[in-house]
Amino acid sequence: MSSHTQHEQTGGFEPKIVAFVCNWCTYAGADLAGTSRMEYKPNVRIIKLPCTGRIDPLFIIKAFEKGADGVLVSGCHPGDCHYTTGNYHARRRWIAFKNLMDFVGIDSQRLHFSWVSASEAIKWVDLVNNITDEVKKLGPFVEYKSLGDRQ
Amino acid sequence: MGMAQRKVIYTPFPQAVPNIPVIDAANCPKIQKDKCGACASVSDPRCIDFKQQDTVITEDIGAIIVATGYQLMPNERFGEYGYGKIKDVISGLQFERLASASGPTGGEIRRPSDGKTPKNVVFIQCVGSRDEKKGVSYCSKICCMYTAKHTMLYKHKVHDGQSYVFYMDIRAGGKRYEEFVRRAIEHDGAMYLRGRVSRVYERDGKVIVQGADTLSGNQVEIEADMVVLATAIVSREGADTMAQKLGIGYDKYKFYNEYHPKLKPVETVTAGIFLAGTCVGPMDIPESVSMGSAAASKVLALFSNDQMAREPITANVNRTTCNGCWDCLVACPYSAIEEDAVKNRQGIVLKMLAKVNEGVCQGCGVCVAACRSKSIDLRGYTDEQVYAALAAF
Numbered sequence: 001m002s003s004h005t006q007h008e009q010t011g012g013f014e015p016k017i018v019a020f021v022c023n024w025c026t027y028a029g030a031d032l033a034g035t036s037r038m039e040y041k042p043n044v045r046i047i048k049l050p051c052t053g054r055i056d057p058l059f060i061i062k063a064f065e066k067g068a069d070g071v072l073v074s075g076c077h078p079g080d081c082h083y084t085t086g087n088y089h090a091r092r093r094w095i096a097f098k099n100l101m102d103f104v105g106i107d108s109q110r111l112h113f114s115w116v117s118a119s120e121a122i123k124w125v126d127l128v129n130n131i132t133d134e135v136k137k138l139g140p141f142v143e144y145k146s147l148g149d150r151q
Numbered sequence: 152m153g154m155a156q157r158k159v160i161y162t163p164f165p166q167a168v169p170n171i172p173v174i175d176a177a178n179c180p181k182i183q184k185d186k187c188g189a190c191a192s193v194s195d196p197r198c199i200d201f202k203q204q205d206t207v208i209t210e211d212i213g214a215i216i217v218a219t220g221y222q223l224m225p226n227e228r229f230g231e232y233g234y235g236k237i238k239d240v241i242s243g244l245q246f247e248r249l250a251s252a253s254g255p256t257g258g259e260i261r262r263p264s265d266g267k268t269p270k271n272v273v274f275i276q277c278v279g280s281r282d283e284k285k286g287v288s289y290c291s292k293i294c295c296m297y298t299a300k301h302t303m304l305y306k307h308k309v310h311d312g313q314s315y316v317f318y319m320d321i322r323a324g325g326k327r328y329e330e331f332v333r334r335a336i337e338h339d340g341a342m343y344l345r346g347r348v349s350r351v352y353e354r355d356g357k358v359i360v361q362g363a364d365t366l367s368g369n370q371v372e373i374e375a376d377m378v379v380l381a382t383a384i385v386s387r388e389g390a391d392t393m394a395q396k397l398g399i400g401y402d403k404y405k406f407y408n409e410y411h412p413k414l415k416p417v418e419t420v421t422a423g424i425f426l427a428g429t430c431v432g433p434m435d436i437p438e439s440v441s442m443g444s445a446a447a448s449k450v451l452a453l454f455s456n457d458q459m460a461r462e463p464i465t466a467n468v469n470r471t472t473c474n475g476c477w478d479c480l481v482a483c484p485y486s487a488i489e490e491d492a493v494k495n496r497q498g499i500v501l502k503m504l505a506k507v508n509e510g511v512c513q514g515c516g517v518c519v520a521a522c523r524s525k526s527i528d529l530r531g532y533t534d535e536q537v538y539a540a541l542a543a544f
Binding site: 016018024025028032035045047049050051053054055056059062063066067068076079080081082083084085086089093117118119120 | 394395398400401402403408412413420421464482484485513514515516517519520521529532534537538540541542544
């Protein structure tokens with residue numbers, strides 16, 4: 001927490017962003033960005049899951065508790081899910097839990113949801129860059145981190 | 152292609168597989184008005200069945216090769232080239248038919264408007280290709296080579312004819328391809344002009360082509376007798392709905408995604424589905440043939456094993472905490488969750504618990520997130536593993 005404050009004072013705050021991505025679309029898209037030698041902000045930490053439908057909302061809370069300043073959830077476009085309907089489950093869960101996240105004190109500006117397909121390397125690069133800039137403006141998210149420290 | 156008339160019963164083309172005649176049902180008088188039927192009287196009557204209907208055939212299959220091909224971008228989109236308005240502006244495929252011995256003119260190059268032999272033919276390349284504003288951003292790859300071939304065919308059939316080719320770049324990447332284009336230019340006298348065409352219009356029975364020659368820096372105007380457009384390759388109509396049916400990925404141009412562009416070029420992310428040919432992107436005949444052969448051998452390799460290797464990532468139920476709420480059963484897209492009875496020694500059913508059929512489970516983990524009592528976990532992606540990954544940040 002103290003390191004965050006120091007960074008802020010020196011203007012060098014680099015946010016930590018956790019991205020929960022699915023194996024088939026967004027992970028492959030991020031991989032394509034790599035093989036195409038595109039550059040993007042290094043602030044994102046990718047956690048690969050088979051499908052966005054695997055994402056338990058608790059993962060997101062846990063990510064903030066472990067020090068994330070922003071969370072990104074990204075999967076296949078509607079209709080393109082490798083598992084047919086997994087991204088629809090994720091979308092429904094997202095709609096149901098977004099307000100709840102707000103209620104428990106997570107600023108919805110720190111939460112992002114997107115569809116990035118396996119061929120959309122450029123979209124992935126833009127997405128990560130934009131979210132990093134946005135979260136950077138919001139500053140460090142310390143409330144949940146302090147809960148984690150207390151444990 | 153609307154270049155000549157054909158009969159209502161016809162063989163699609165001499166090399167068709169299978170090489171048997173088909174009936175154009177929409178125009179057949181026997182089918183439409185129950186008149187004629189002459190074809191049935193001259194052949195063995197069992198060969199022709201006018202009552203045949205489209206049927207849905209259900210088969211159990213082990214693998215699918217998707218080879219749905221491509222189509223051309225509509226030429227009408229490019230009004231400046233006059234396609235559809237000027238009769239003597241044709242597409243590359245139509246030229247192919249003109250030059251074909253089995254085509255409407257028996258292989259003689261004759262222009263559509265008056266049937267005369269054209270003495271000046273202009274070929275326009277990159278119609279829609281490499282044109283993000285009006286067409287697609289990619290290169291259609293085959294047009295440079297077939298245009299070079301067309302100029303050669305033309306010269307071989309019309310000895311005193313002159314062909315002109317407007318191009319952006321000559322992309323002749325491939326074994327002996329560059330030499331082929333050089334032959335068209337040096338041996339068969341095709342005039343290659345680097346530049347774009349701005350306008351095509353009719354004047355005194357001629358098709359006037361205005362364009363730029365960027366190498367000499369001059370504007371050029373050619374009095375042509377015929378213009379041939381090398382139109383962009385695009386994905387087939389309905390390619391996206393087909394991909395959604397099959398559960399395979401596609402890009403923004405609706406070309407299908409390979410599993411890996413370098414290492415798994417014929418596989419898709421869905422097991423048992425393989426790709427071949429231009430449904431993946433523009434490619435020429437040699438490439439399509441090798442891709443088809445590769446896909447076929449992948450399928451044979453799959454079928455030659457007695458046992459099938461599967462991903463070990465499957466869901467797993469904790470039977471001590473499962474309370475049989477069946478949220479997982481509802482969520483599972485594969486119907487891999489089964490109801491399993493727990494019986495006592497007398498064989499009386501005490502309760503029903505969820506059980507994962509590991510042969511059917513694909514390991515998406517939707518059931519894991521749906522489970523309220525946290526009784527299902529996904530091997531390889533357990534909650535514990537995800538939390539450990541989060542703790543590492």
